[in-house]
Amino acid sequence: MNLNGKQVTILGAGITGLEAAKHLAVSGIEVVMLERTSQPGGQAAALSCKAVDGCVRCGACMVQERLKEIMRFPNIRIISDARVAQIARQYGFTITCESNKGVSTTHSDAVLVSTGFQAYDPSAKPYGYGYIPDVITTLEAEALLKRHGKIQRPSNNQEPKSIAFIQCVGSRDSRLNHPWCSKICCGSSLRMARLIQHRQPGTLATFFYIDVQTFGKNFQHYYDESKNTIQMIRAIPGDIFKTSDNQMLAAFFDPQTQKAGEAVFDLVILAVGLTPAKENVELARLLDFPLTPWGFWRSHRDGATGRAKGIFTAGAALGPMSIPECIDSAGQAAWDIVQFLGTT
Amino acid sequence: MPFQKETLILGSGPCADQLVGHLAAHGVSVRQVTMSGAAAVNLPTISGGKPIQRLDGAQLVQCQGIAGEFSVVLDDGTKPVRYKVSSIVVVPECLHVPNHDLYGLNPSEKVLALSALEKMLQRGSVQAIIPTQARVVFLNSWSIDPHPVMAQAMLQGCLEMQQKLDVRTFFLCGNLKVSVDGMEACYELAKKAGTAFVKFSDRFPVLVPLADGRIQIDYWDETTRMEYRLVADLVILDEQIMPDPRLADIVRQLRLESDDLGFAQSDNVHRLPNWTNRRGIFVAGGARAVLTEAALSVDANQTAQNVIAFLSGLDRAPLPKVEIDPGRCARCLTCYRLCPHAAITMEPRMIIHAEACQSCGLCVAACPNRAIQLQDSTLETAFNQQAGQGAQAQAQSSDCIPRIALFCCSRSAAQARELAKSMGHQLPASLRFVEGVCGGTFSVRHMLTAIEAGLDGILVLTCHEGNCHSGKGPHEADKRVREAARLLTGAGIAPERLQFTTLAANMGREFAEVVNGFEEKIKALGPV
Ligand code: SF4
Ligand code: SF4
Ligand code: SF4
Numbered sequence: 001m002n003l004n005g006k007q008v009t010i011l012g013a014g015i016t017g018l019e020a021a022k023h024l025a026v027s028g029i030e031v032v033m034l035e036r037t038s039q040p041g042g043q044a045a046a047l048s049c050k051a052v053d054g055c056v057r058c059g060a061c062m063v064q065e066r067l068k069e070i071m072r073f074p075n076i077r078i079i080s081d082a083r084v085a086q087i088a089r090q091y092g093f094t095i096t097c098e099s100n101k102g103v104s105t106t107h108s109d110a111v112l113v114s115t116g117f118q119a120y121d122p123s124a125k126p127y128g129y130g131y132i133p134d135v136i137t138t139l140e141a142e143a144l145l146k147r148h149g150k151i152q153r154p155s156n157n158q159e160p161k162s163i164a165f166i167q168c169v170g171s172r173d174s175r176l177n178h179p180w181c182s183k184i185c186c187g188s189s190l191r192m193a194r195l196i197q198h199r200q201p202g203t204l205a206t207f208f209y210i211d212v213q214t215f216g217k218n219f220q221h222y223y224d225e226s227k228n229t230i231q232m233i234r235a236i237p238g239d240i241f242k243t244s245d246n247q248m249l250a251a252f253f254d255p256q257t258q259k260a261g262e263a264v265f266d267l268v269i270l271a272v273g274l275t276p277a278k279e280n281v282e283l284a285r286l287l288d289f290p291l292t293p294w295g296f297w298r299s300h301r302d303g304a305t306g307r308a309k310g311i312f313t314a315g316a317a318l319g320p321m322s323i324p325e326c327i328d329s330a331g332q333a334a335w336d337i338v339q340f341l342g343t344t
Numbered sequence: 345m346p347f348q349k350e351t352l353i354l355g356s357g358p359c360a361d362q363l364v365g366h367l368a369a370h371g372v373s374v375r376q377v378t379m380s381g382a383a384a385v386n387l388p389t390i391s392g393g394k395p396i397q398r399l400d401g402a403q404l405v406q407c408q409g410i411a412g413e414f415s416v417v418l419d420d421g422t423k424p425v426r427y428k429v430s431s432i433v434v435v436p437e438c439l440h441v442p443n444h445d446l447y448g449l450n451p452s453e454k455v456l457a458l459s460a461l462e463k464m465l466q467r468g469s470v471q472a473i474i475p476t477q478a479r480v481v482f483l484n485s486w487s488i489d490p491h492p493v494m495a496q497a498m499l500q501g502c503l504e505m506q507q508k509l510d511v512r513t514f515f516l517c518g519n520l521k522v523s524v525d526g527m528e529a530c531y532e533l534a535k536k537a538g539t540a541f542v543k544f545s546d547r548f549p550v551l552v553p554l555a556d557g558r559i560q561i562d563y564w565d566e567t568t569r570m571e572y573r574l575v576a577d578l579v580i581l582d583e584q585i586m587p588d589p590r591l592a593d594i595v596r597q598l599r600l601e602s603d604d605l606g607f608a609q610s611d612n613v614h615r616l617p618n619w620t621n622r623r624g625i626f627v628a629g630g631a632r633a634v635l636t637e638a639a640l641s642v643d644a645n646q647t648a649q650n651v652i653a654f655l656s657g658l659d660r661a662p663l664p665k666v667e668i669d670p671g672r673c674a675r676c677l678t679c680y681r682l683c684p685h686a687a688i689t690m691e692p693r694m695i696i697h698a699e700a701c702q703s704c705g706l707c708v709a710a711c712p713n714r715a716i717q718l719q720d721s722t723l724e725t726a727f728n729q730q731a732g733q734g735a736q737a738q739a740q741s742s743d744c745i746p747r748i749a750l751f752c753c754s755r756s757a758a759q760a761r762e763l764a765k766s767m768g769h770q771l772p773a774s775l776r777f778v779e780g781v782c783g784g785t786f787s788v789r790h791m792l793t794a795i796e797a798g799l800d801g802i803l804v805l806t807c808h809e810g811n812c813h814s815g816k817g818p819h820e821a822d823k824r825v826r827e828a829a830r831l832l833t834g835a836g837i838a839p840e841r842l843q844f845t846t847l848a849a850n851m852g853r854e855f856a857e858v859v860n861g862f863e864e865k866i867k868a869l870g871p872v
């Protein structure tokens with residue numbers, strides 16, 4: 001189908017936006033990507049490679065691949081540091097956006113929302129996050145790995161001898177009205193634990209969980225291997241306190257002994273869940289597009305959107321998704337956009 | 345329209361049929377081989393599209409040729425027929441095998457596999473086989489982990505029974521898999537509706553069939569730390585979802601990579617979503633993974649898109665040309681066996697087909713007669729330049745800055761280098777940088793010539809094992825570095841001057857660390 005001359009604006013240049021851009025560019029569509037941060041790549045670009053003896057299929061390096069791939073398309077343009085200020089709808093969409101290069105206006109026949117997610121802020125949880133320096137999130141652990149290649153305790157820059165990984169922080173939580181599994185955190189925490197044990201041999205890793213979720217195609221093999229070096233405790237700690245010798249005391253109910261258990265750790269890593277981005281509300285208002293009760297974007301295929309003409313949604317903006325799922329979701333949206341533009 | 349020739353679809357089922365409909369609607373001629381043997385599926389109705397040729401129950405018995413010009417032989421049991429097709433999509437359905445063996449339970453009216461239950465629920469015939477207030481127990485694996493797609497189906501079946509019928513449901517599992525859209529909410533609903541969830545970590549239940557056919561389940565509950573006995577009026581078993589066993593033969597005929605589980609796509613993120621090691625051959629749906637119903641539909645759409653991109657020639661960027669010099673070729677078949685993309689044919693001269701070749705250079709480096717040329721001007725120029733500079737530097741100075749060459753794969757190390765620079769990492773000043781499409785481009789000769797030309801050390805950097813576009817790049821590069829190091833040792837040169845390391849494209853910091861570490865090592869060794 002020749003769609004030369006058609007224009008699509010993609011909001012968000014993460015893995016989903018990049019994959020969709022590639023598909024659309026192949027159809028000859030002019031693509032403008034508006035990226036809120038200073039660089040395309042999205043949150044997956046902040047993840048470190050978890051390979052130990054070989055690739056462990058986390059998918060993070062797919063971002064670099066997609067970034068390289070879209071360079072061959074002259075019909076893809078990326079505007080960074082962009083903020084959508086206004087959207088006028090008349091014969092398509094006229095989007096006014098502010099960036100550090102000034103105010104620009106783009107016209108497009110369709111819009112793809114691929115704005116991704118926001119990590120849960122665990123300050124409200126009883127884990128001391130925010131005031132105990134050695135309680136950090138998986139994202140902060142990723143940043144440490146990116147910067148130092150190793151994990152250090154923020155309080156004293158020493159390498160921790162024992163680390164607690166606490167799962168489902170902000171996910172699968174009916175009290176928060178978060179009735180979803182974030183899908184990716186079991187995999188990223190286990191891979192991270194094994195990377196740390198590989199780079200910092202002797203590190204004790206304890207994994208507090210409700211249910212371990214499947215990740216990757218050969219999960220069983222990876223999981224069985226992980227259980228050899230990682231202590232698995234099927235409980236979620238109720239509280240975390242700092243001890244007088246600068247360690248973290250986790251109190252939990254041990255299902256094995258049926259008693260309240262306690263254990264001390266040098267570092268606690270909270271597997272924070274995927275939640276709706278706070279910008280969704282404003283953007284949805286500008287687009288006049290309904291969100292789910294939790295604040296995620298609805299799929300453009302969802303009847304409740306009234307099939308709003310020309311607005312498409314994909315990726316973790318719709319709810320928790322792994323990187324491979326984001327790729328699929330982007331493919332779906334691009335296909336739907338091409339069908340839509342082919343008939344308008 | 346550029347789509348003159350046919351696309352062959354191997355498989356049937358919802359994903360295949362949706363894909364066939366899309367391709368036909370976009371003007372692609374489609375020949376679909378259903379793998380079931382029976383015409384169980386309805387033909388999609390297309391208005392104004394291309395006609396769809398269908399062959400029921402045929403087998404692929406041969407495939408020759410390359411992207412755009414495959415020649416396949418299909419045999420439907422009457423006589424084998426040859427067809428020309430431009431692309432092939434492998435898209436069979438997965439197989440569901442009830443876990444009777446796993447639980448040691450025989451099938452009976454009181455022990456049903458999930459698919460059987462689903463059919464009865466549809467027909468509304470479950471009530472007839474259970475008493476009122478029946479105890480219905482769903483078994484969703486504890487000693488091995490079930491696939492989330494199976495857990496989803498089990499959970500949905502359980503919720504439906506609990507909500508609609510006069511039963512009491514129990515859901516027994518190890519890890520409850522809720523990483524499918526909406527499943528945590530479904531789990532919450534089932535709990536509210538009255539389903540009892542019992543999860544096991546290391547002490548597993550004992551299942552005993554009673555004389556009346558019911559199943560007695562003795563288990564230890566982790567949360568109450570108590571023994572329980574439950575007699576089930578109906579047990580629902582989960583199923584293993586497996587790749588169609590016939591895929592193995594298709595994989596062999598099409599010379600595809602496969603994964604440890606038997607799917608026709610290697611477990612390599614760069615093959616996602618539908619790509620294979622061979623251009624023009626795609627995998628979708630049950631050929632590549634276990635997917636949810638929703639994901640199967642998504643996959644049909646994106647595969648259609650990827651096939652159309654290929655048919656319009658827009659699926660990839662232009663690549664440097666690779667050619668065999670017939671005058672030098674001894675037909676040893678080294679290249680034919682090595683090529684991960686099956687781009688070389690014997691007809692009877694050895695020919696590399698540009699349409700299928702990915703310019704990885706693996707064959708170039710491996711040909712014992714140096715009969716294959718890769719017209720990658722950047723690689724050759726860089727290589728000659730680096731070697732030349734090395735020689736000059738040697739003639740000129742005796743400084744203590746080691747002369748180091750990096751042989752980098754363009755997809756991993758070269759990008760990691762850019763990242764390292766953008767992150768502000770310091771790199772040694774005297775680096776010579778040689779980039780090849782794949783790390784498999786670099787030959788033993790390249791390494792030895794560089795050392796001969798006066799370089800003090802060579803670092804070969806490729807993707808991690810399992811992350812290489814050419815599949816074999818890291819393995820081959822590692823092998824060649826060892827071989828070159830062995831030859832150096834023979835010549836009295838320290839083998840440590842050659843090093844092989846793997847990196848991913850996102851490892852900027854590690855790139856700097858590895859390179860700086862290597863420089864230190866070479867510094868300590870001094871000049872050759
Ligand atoms: S997929 Fe993940 S583990 Fe594998 S190479 Fe890429 S970043 Fe590393
Ligand atoms: S993936 Fe694991 S840690 Fe994340 S929400 Fe799901 S169960 Fe919890
Ligand atoms: S490896 Fe070289 S000599 Fe052997 S068949 Fe290929 S081109 Fe000919």
Ligand code: SF4
Binds near residue numbers: 682700703707
């Ligand atoms: S360069 Fe690579 S893809 Fe091309 S023929 Fe040689 S081995 Fe095959």
